[in-house]
Amino acid sequence: GGIITQTPKFLIGQEGQKLTLKCQQNFNHDTMYWYRQDSGKGLRLIYYSITENDLQKGDLSEGYDASREKKSSFSLTVTSAQKNEMAVFLCASSIEGTGGGGNTLYFGEGSRLIVV
Amino acid sequence: AQKVTQTQTSISVMEKTTVTMDCVYETQDSSYFLFWYKQTASGEIVFLIRQDSYKKENATVGHYSLNFQKPKSSIGLIITATQIEDSAVYFCAMREVITGNTGKLIFGLGTTLQVQP
Numbered sequence: 687g688g689i690i691t692q693t694p695k696f697l698i699g700q701e702g703q704k705l706t707l708k709c710q711q712n713f714n715h716d717t718m719y720w721y722r723q724d725s726g727k728g729l730r731l732i733y734y735s736i737t738e739n740d741l742q743k744g745d746l747s748e749g750y751d752a753s754r755e756k757k758s759s760f761s762l763t764v765t766s767a768q769k770n771e772m773a774v775f776l777c778a779s780s781i782e783g784t785g786g787g788g789n790t791l792y793f794g795e796g797s798r799l800i801v802v
Numbered sequence: 803a804q805k806v807t808q809t810q811t812s813i814s815v816m817e818k819t820t821v822t823m824d825c826v827y828e829t830q831d832s833s834y835f836l837f838w839y840k841q842t843a844s845g846e847i848v849f850l851i852r853q854d855s856y857k858k859e860n861a862t863v864g865h866y867s868l869n870f871q872k873p874k875s876s877i878g879l880i881i882t883a884t885q886i887e888d889s890a891v892y893f894c895a896m897r898e899v900i901t902g903n904t905g906k907l908i909f910g911l912g913t914t915l916q917v918q919p
Contacts (some may be wrong), residue, residue, distance in 0.1 A: 721909075728835040728893065774845060790837065793839075793846070796846075
């Protein structure tokens with residue numbers, strides 16, 4: 687088995703500040719994802735990466751940057767935190783391919799962003 | 803565009819009974835993959851069960867099973883002999899193809915299940 691570790695669990699910042707969330711996985715999965723979860727709105731994809739140094743925009747990428755410098759890690763930066771961005775950010779990873787466990791996502795425990 | 807809809811916002815059942823949670827989806831893909839996830843009170847999201855569209859048999863894992871009705875684009879989650887610890891939010895999701903073998907999951911809004919003693 688493996689694990690996905692997100693840091694920090696709580697990130698408190700001021701409006702306009704640049705804030706970074708980190709994610710590490712030891713599954714040796716190819717693809718990693720950042721989702722945002724707002725109350726009553728399910729999970730929405732911000733960025734994903736299919737391999738080291740690859741970045742792809744999801745449905746909610748505006749206002750965010752991402753970085754995949756190693757296969758095992760994927761970071762997400764909020765470029766200018768806003769109060770309406772307070773949400774839970776979830777990192778996930780999966781292997782590729784459609785057979786076996788392909789595309790089954792495994793999630794970290796989430797990081798809650800608080801903007802004051 | 804692909805879409806996943808869970809119409810039940812919340813369900814309350816008595817312990818040891820069977821519950822079904824509904825999910826309908828929209829896709830143009832001829833082959834696709836459907837998933838159910840559980841989010842506990844701590845926020846942890848756990849993969850439960852998966853249905854590949856080309857398989858006719860309904861998937862079963864432990865006390866979770868699926869009611870896959872392809873003509874109706876429906877993938878219901880059935881939990882038998884519910885336990886208090888099954889209380890959680892359940893998300894239905896569908897894989898949307900990005901390129902080739904790469905996909906992303908599109909999620910429904912979730913159904914909150916409360917299991918009463």
